[in-house]
Amino acid sequence: MARKVTFVDGKPPYRNCTGCRTCEVICSLVHEETCNPRKGRLSVIRVEPAMNKTVVCYQCRKPPCGEKCPVEAITYDAKKGIVVVDETKCIGCGICIEACPFGAMKMHLTTSKAIKCDLCYGKYPTPACVEFCAPRVLKFIDANTLAYDKASNYVSRSIKSEQKKLGYLIAQNLDFTSVGNQT
Numbered sequence: 487m488a489r490k491v492t493f494v495d496g497k498p499p500y501r502n503c504t505g506c507r508t509c510e511v512i513c514s515l516v517h518e519e520t521c522n523p524r525k526g527r528l529s530v531i532r533v534e535p536a537m538n539k540t541v542v543c544y545q546c547r548k549p550p551c552g553e554k555c556p557v558e559a560i561t562y563d564a565k566k567g568i569v570v571v572d573e574t575k576c577i578g579c580g581i582c583i584e585a586c587p588f589g590a591m592k593m594h595l596t597t598s599k600a601i602k603c604d605l606c607y608g609k610y611p612t613p614a615c616v617e618f619c620a621p622r623v624l625k626f627i628d629a630n631t632l633a634y635d636k637a638s639n640y641v642s643r644s645i646k647s648e649q650k651k652l653g654y655l656i657a658q659n660l661d662f663t664s665v666g667n668q669t
Contacts, residue, residue, distance in 0.1 A: 502537060502538065502621075502623065503530060503538040503539060503540050503621065503623045504538065504620070504621050504623075505530055505532060505538035506620060506621075507523045507530050508615075508618050508619065508620060509526065509528055509530065509540060509615035509618065509619055509624060510523035510524075510526035510528060510529065510530055510615075511523050511526065512526075512614045512615055512617075512618045513525075513526035513527050513528055513603075513614060513615050514526045515614075516606055516609060516610075516614045517601075524595060525594075525595055526615075527543075527592065527601050527602055527603045527604065528540060528541060528542045528543070528590070528603050528615060529541040529589070529590075529592070540623060540624060541588060541589050541590055542588075542590060542603055542615075542624070543569060543586075543588070543590035543591075543602045543603040544588060544590070545562075545567065545568050545569050545603075545605070546562070546569060547562050547564075548562070549561075549562055549569045549586075550585040550586060550587060551569070551582035551583075551585045551586045551591050551600075551602075552569065552582075553585070554581045554582060554584070554585035555576075555581060555582055555585075555600075556577075556579065556581060557575050557576070557577055558575065559571060559572045559573075559575035559576040559577075559600065560572075560576075560582055560600065566607055567605075568604055568605050568607055569602065570604065571599070571600050571601060571602060573597070573599045573600075576599040576600050578593065578597075578598040578599050578600070580593060580600075582600050583600070590602055590603065603615075605626075612626050613626055
């Protein structure tokens with residue numbers, strides 16, 4: 487089974503998160519049976535008045551949160567392709583929150599145990615946040631497809647940057663015949 491991940495689409499046309507928080511609400515509804523964005527397992531962060539970013543768990547195969555957990559309550563389940571928090575083992579110390587480089591770990595508001603995105607595993611074929619994301623910023627795709635898309639985007643940006651530089655040089659009427667023939 488191919489490893490799938492939820493990610494925030496940042497490629498052209500640069501569809502940004504609108505900050506509607508529907509993803510947080512639907513997540514709290516699925517996991518907590520209440521409509522409370524603070525109880526969702528992902529977060530929408532307002533960066534500027536018109537710019538929001540969604541923070542999701544990337545389901546790391548070697549999760550830093552799990553490596554730092556003193557009671558081994560956080561593990562990667564290769565069969566499911568997700569990082570799992572065993573709430574019976576979790577002592578609520580919060581070390582996992584400090585260890586996660588993406589800010590995807592949270593503490594449950596009532597139990598004070600670690601929680602994170604579980605991709606709605608076993609509940610739906612696609613995470614509910616992805617299904618209900620109106621601007622379609624959240625995606626759920628194969629990790630290799632994501633890697634290819636990111637590489638293609640990087641190459642495209644690099645080529646455009648080089649074309650811009652070349653266009654600048656041409657606009658400056660530089661004599662290219664002398665380049666490299668300096669004696």
